[in-house]
Amino acid sequence: MSQEIQAAQIAAYAENFTKCKKNRMAQQAVVKNGILASSENQGSIVLNTPVFSIDLDTGEVANQKQSGRCWMFAALNTFRHQIATSFNLKDFELSQNYTFFWDKFEKANYFYENIIATGNEQLTSRKVAFLLQTPQQDGGQWDMLVALIQKYGVVPKVIMPETHSSSASRELNTYLNKKLRKDAVVLRQLVADQATEEQLGEKKSEMLAGVYKLLATSLGTPPTNFDFEYRDENKTYHIEKGLTPQSFYDKFVGLDLNEYVSIINAPTADKPYNQLYTVEMLGNVVGGKEVRHLNVDMPTFKELAIAQLKAGEAVWYGCDVGQSSTRDSGIMATDVYDVELTLGVDFSMTKAERLDFGESLMTHAMVLTGVDLVDGQSTKWKVENSWGDKVGTKGYFVMSDEWMDEYTYQIVVKKEYLSEPLKQVVAEDSVTVLAPWDPMGALA
Template sequence: MSKEITTQLVQEFNTNLAKRVDAKAIQNAIMKNGINAATENMSSVIAMTPLFSDEIETGKVANQMQSGRCWMFAALNTFRHLLSSKYNIKDFELSQNYVNFWDKFEKSNFFLESIIETSAEPLDGRLVSWLLETPQQDGGQWDMLVSLIKKYGVVPKSAMPETFQSSKSADLNHLLDSKLRSNAFTLRSMITEGKSVDQLAAVKTTMLQEIYQLLTFSLGTPPSSFDFEYRNLDNEFKRELNLTPLNFFAKYVDLDLDDYVSVIHAPTADKPLNQTYTVEFLGNVIGGTPIHYLNVEMSTLKELAIRQIQDNESVWFGCDVGKASNRVSGIMDTAIFDYQQAFGFNVELDKAQRLDYKDSILTHAMVLTGVNLVDGKSNRWKVENSWGEKAGNNGYFTMSDDWMDHYTYQVVINKKHLSPELQAAWKQAPHSLKPWDPMGSLAIMH
């Protein structure tokens, strides 16, 4: 077997390519328009008509701008759907920036504590290298959101609006990550020198003070109390004074977050179905809600999502949005691009193989707000995104059932929709996954 590419081999490839009568036309189309535009399948566009038999009434979509806060936007969207319906308010938003502030502050502390915990591990070992690669980021998971809401509550967007750095987070992330890596060097050095626990705690407190200042200057000061004023669709003006974020969540959102569970479909050999899983060193709030997944069949995951939609409640879900997806038209369908016709091949990996071979992971969180059922079976889904109204159909996407099967990994479901068997399975002690496991990926796409 030849190890090198020879001139003769390249000539052979060119000769074979020249035998294709459509080669020049395909080449011109792709060079001019790009692979996806040139291979778009109009049959998929027609099939993905944005009509749904079961649909939740929602409003104007939000826009996460140039940040990776999709998981926050998706969760807060599920909250505002309930709030807007209950209080008859149009296009109301909760402050994503408020949650973002506390997430970054808590992630910084989580990282510093992880560095202290792993001080005996080698600096070039896989675990410490993994921690240092991304000390914190915009992305997250449902259970991380639960930890934040339980500790800090929520506020209306008017109480803590967006800032330049909340909407364009790259510069803040780069500076904060560099600071955290510098802090990690200091803490590991102190431990090597035999400094006491009290000395470490004092230095870490100073580090957190500096981080708090950076976040306050960049994102604003989180309100400890605020006034809530709004006018409903009946033109009635409402006001409530001096609310705290926790009181606001309890009164206006009024959800018991402990009622909700993360259901996943990860069909790899190392994750048997109907068992629960957690991920080491994945989280944000020390002492908060740990990552907890229940792995089920894909058919079960979809049945649960349908039940919740039919109960008039939207569904937070995590997926790999970059696969077989057209951001402009808002179509997510495995048939949207016909690579076989253009290139003569398809990528032949099933869902488990894509996870095992790093071809797909959860990258983005959105909200299921509708489903189209034919004879009781789903064939397409309505998706509320957080990329503004210019993406998709006024910000909403249409997802085929086949795409759901291939690229959706997680939904968050009220426990009341779980069968007794699944509820019992949820209560099992979770199996622990390594930090770099595919199910440790964070929703961060923007």
């Protein structure tokens, strides 16, 4: 039975609040400075100094600016680390705009295919509502980046530089989503009219031409052939002629992306450890690499990340960056803010509870480039962000080990670091399909 709030209750709450000196003191601080500034724990910042026993030299950080391309920046940053080592190009960058263009284009096609596949479902069905809520966005997953690279390759940033719409993508997303929703009206009507597969394909091709036009106008035309001139750190001149995006990737990056696997830590009851998962309607390239996650416990998760760092290779990873982290000093630690002390409210939840009840999910991808080991155990991690060099320590953040436990959800490592039983799980290819709105389908 519903119960309304009574005036007597409110009077009691107010009296109890006012008679407590701690409440009044906290009120004075928060009213003037805000919750987080009043709760910052300087002791946590002192403990998380940016010094690490394993520390990869990865150069200057990149800047995704006002766009949601962190997953893309993080992946391309791991590639440029390889280029820096192999070709002595310290602060070289790959074109995030090039990959951004093809991601948008492929996501449009992926959306059309899902609209056609659900064309006979009611608009009120959860799947259709899910599709139409956000037809496409900037975010993505590691395997989605792999699908793009395997189809389109990569190019240097100087070959397809940033544009206004790649660095500040809100307008582009607004108008691209307007077009996709308008096209969904047409496609659903064709399905209702029992159009043939050929008719649907012709209409979709016409729609994709419009998408290409919108993207080319906003982001520029992607190159198909180019020459690449550069000077290395020794000032030696080089030129590579007649490259394609695919041949550039093969020569300058050369990583076999099929040898990498997405590892997650999702301690919820519906996802037993040591099993593979995918997410329905999550992807970009139709016919490309499917998103796959191997769920493991946190000790295994950390061991895999450490193994790859020890081998001298950075680690792509995804987390909930907004939880208990400072932007200016670049500290991610569970005790960096003592909000419970300031407000006198208990916010504690388990990692599984936060996932199940919508309190947390992966929101941002970055790169692990170092770790501090004490007696073989990790205590803090070095993180390369993509927010420019004005935050953290020249753009690098420090993540406490406890923060990794609670708010890190995904890493990408080479399969060679997996135990034999886990290699077998990956090889057997038995995959559980999760619902489109599962938190493990979140886009960084």
